[in-house]
Amino acid sequence: MNLESKILVIVGPTASGKSALAVTLARRFRGEVISADSRQVYRGLDVGTGKITKKEMRGVHHHLLDIANPKKQFTVAEYKKLAREKISQIQSRNKIPIICGGTGLYIDALLGNIAIPEVPPNLALRKKLERKTAPELFALLQMFDPQRAKTIDQHNPRRLIRAIEIIKAIGSVTPSQHTNILQNMRMIGLILPPAELKKKISRRLFVRIREYKMIQEVRELHRKGLSWKRMESLGLEYRYLSRYLRGFLTKTEMIEKLKTEIWRYAKRQMVWFKRNKEIKWFTPKEQRKIFSAVQVFLCQ
RNA sequence: GCGCCGGUCGGAUAGCGGCCAUUCCAGGAGACUGUAAAUCUCCCGCCCAUUGGGCAUCGGUGGUUCGAGUCCACCCCGGCGCA
Numbered sequence: 001m002n003l004e005s006k007i008l009v010i011v012g013p014t015a016s017g018k019s020a021l022a023v024t025l026a027r028r029f030r031g032e033v034i035s036a037d038s039r040q041v042y043r044g045l046d047v048g049t050g051k052i053t054k055k056e057m058r059g060v061h062h063h064l065l066d067i068a069n070p071k072k073q074f075t076v077a078e079y080k081k082l083a084r085e086k087i088s089q090i091q092s093r094n095k096i097p098i099i100c101g102g103t104g105l106y107i108d109a110l111l112g113n114i115a116i117p118e119v120p121p122n123l124a125l126r127k128k129l130e131r132k133t134a135p136e137l138f139a140l141l142q143m144f145d146p147q148r149a150k151t152i153d154q155h156n157p158r159r160l161i162r163a164i165e166i167i168k169a170i171g172s173v174t175p176s177q178h179t180n181i182l183q184n185m186r187m188i189g190l191i192l193p194p195a196e197l198k199k200k201i202s203r204r205l206f207v208r209i210r211e212y213k214m215i216q217e218v219r220e221l222h223r224k225g226l227s228w229k230r231m232e233s234l235g236l237e238y239r240y241l242s243r244y245l246r247g248f249l250t251k252t253e254m255i256e257k258l259k260t261e262i263w264r265y266a267k268r269q270m271v272w273f274k275r276n277k278e279i280k281w282f283t284p285k286e287q288r289k290i291f292s293a294v295q296v297f298l299c300q
Numbered sequence: 301g302c303g304c305c306g307g308u309c310g311g312a313u314a315g316c317g318g319c320c321a322u323u324c325c326a327g328g329a330g331a332c333u334g335u336a337a338a339u340c341u342c343c344c345g346c347c348c349a350u351u352g353g354g355c356a357u358c359g360g361u362g363g364u365u366c367g368a369g370u371c372c373a374c375c376c377c378g379g380c381g382c383a
Contacts, residue, residue, distance in 0.1 A: 014337080039337060049337080077334040105336050116334055126335090134340095153331065156340040162333080173333065235337035260326070265337055271330060 005091065005184045006298060010100040011036075011107060011273050012190030013266035015200045017284040019052045021190065022100035023060050024287070025294060032061040032090045034083055036101025036110065039234060041079070042070040044221055047214040048237035050204070063090075070226055070234070077116050080109045096298070104272035111185065113276075119169040129161045140164055148173040186297040188290060189279040191270075201262050208237075209255060218242060236261055 008025065010018050022033045035041070039049045043066045051065060063086045068074040083099070083106075090097040099107065108114045129137060137160035142149040144167045153159055166173045192200075208214040218241040222228065231242035237258065244254035273279060282290050 037337090038335090073335060075334045076336080080334090103336065105332075105334095109334085114333060119334070121334065148333085152333090153340055156332085158335070158339045159332075162335085166333080233335070233338065237337080239337080262337085267328095268330095268337090272332080272336090 006096060007087065007185035008096055008098045008294065008297075009107065009111070009185055009187040010098065010190070011104070011187060011279060012102065013197060013269040013273075014050070014102055014262060015197060015204055015266070016190040016192060018100050018102065018190055019050075019056065021188075021284065021287075021290070022098050023052075023056065023058055025290075026060040026096075026098055027058065028291065029096055029294060029298060030094075031096035031098040032063065032093075034063045034086050034090075034097055034099045035065050036079075036083070036099050036103050036106045037065075038074070038079075038103040038106060040065050040101075041068045041074050042066070043068065044070055044217075044224070044226075045234070045238070047208055047217045048241065070221065071230065073121070075121065076106055076109045077118075077120070079106045080116065083110045102269050104269060108276075115174070117166050117170065117174065119166045122165050122168070125165055125168060126161055129164060130157070133157075134160060137161060137164065141167075145173055186294070187276065187279040188293065189273055189281040190284055191281050192283050197266060198263055201266065202259055205255065205258055205262065215241060215245070219245060236265060 008029075008031065010022050010025075012018050022031075025031060026033055037049065039045055040051045041064060042049075045051070052062065064079070064082060067082070068078075087097045087099075099110065101107065105114070109116055132140075134155050134157050137157060138149065138152075138154040141152065141160055141163055144164065148163050148167075152163055163173050214237060218231070218238060221238075222231070222242070222245070228242050228246060231238040233239075240249065240254050240258045240261065243249045244251060249257065280293060282293075
């Protein structure tokens with residue numbers, strides 16, 4: 001096995017310290033970081049997404065940040081394509097790609113654990129289907145593709161619509177299979193006790209709000225034409241800050257709501273990552289252990 | 301002191317004599333085939349069980365009634381009004 005083909009992946013819930021670890025590992029083992037974050041891809045979403053700053057990068061190259069217009073929807077498929085390109089570019093420079101992020105779907109798609117049908121979103125169709133109720137959509141799906149209907153969540157309109165969209169384009173939803181799995185990679189997960197993570201989340205939120213930058217950022221995004229509706233769909237900070245700016249929530253309500261919502265998000269991330277048995281878990285403080293794990297992996 | 305209103309699962313709330321005590325928030329467990337920070341599901345009084353079953357419970361104590369969270373009396377607590 002040659003060193004160039006190895007890939008490092010860092011995952012974990014929000015506020016667990018992934019970005020800092022990625023920088024440290026990149027500096028130590030000659031790596032470049034590829035972000036795996038569905039919100040940090042957007043330009044202008046900085047404070048709210050906790051995007052790493054130039055200074056924090058400490059000279060390490062970072063990829064797939066600020067590559068998309070927030071007014072337009074970025075998708076997993078684009079992510080996978082771009083990230084695969086970045087991986088080979090980095091490897092051709094004889095460096096180690098370090099994939100780092102909290103978006104489980106993006107990481108699994110990139111690694112090849114989830115197959116993504118080659119069917120782009122069909123906005124017109126979606127708009128039409130959105131008027132239907134979940135039972136109606138499910139009935140349609142049962143008619144078109146009974147196979148897929150068996151495994152889908154029949155209460156989830158978004159999934160049902162996507163399935164129908166695929167069927168309209170290519171006839172049926174092919175059974176999911178592992179495709180093109182990336183070899184030679186090591187997954188490192190950062191985890192800390194719930195109480196500690198909660199505390200970190202609150203503290204970080206408090207700082208971002210106190211320094212006023214986050215509220216300014218959201219106000220500015222809206223001034224530049226990012227609709228409130230779009231903010232809602234971006235979730236968390238953008239959703240609740242926009243509700244605050246529109247006067248639906250007081251500042252205190254907004255902060256409380258955000259704290260609990262971010263915590264719930266962190267739990268969802270954990271649920272996703274926990275089922276991946278390849279991830280080796282560490283606490284952020286176990287840096288030495290992480291170093292030696294990486295060392296061993298790179299030398300084998 | 302008098303009058304009015306209210307006291308229901310951690311918080312808020314529905315319930316106007318009988319059928320499973322409702323809904324929201326918070327809490328917990330999960331799902332995930334191009335929106336994934338999104339979207340969706342389940343649990344959330346106690347005990348046992350595989351479906352299910354058993355026992356509680358609506359501030360307190362009595363009462364009316366075949367039957368009471370719901371009606372009555374008194375008491376306790378909170379709010380408002382009048383003194």
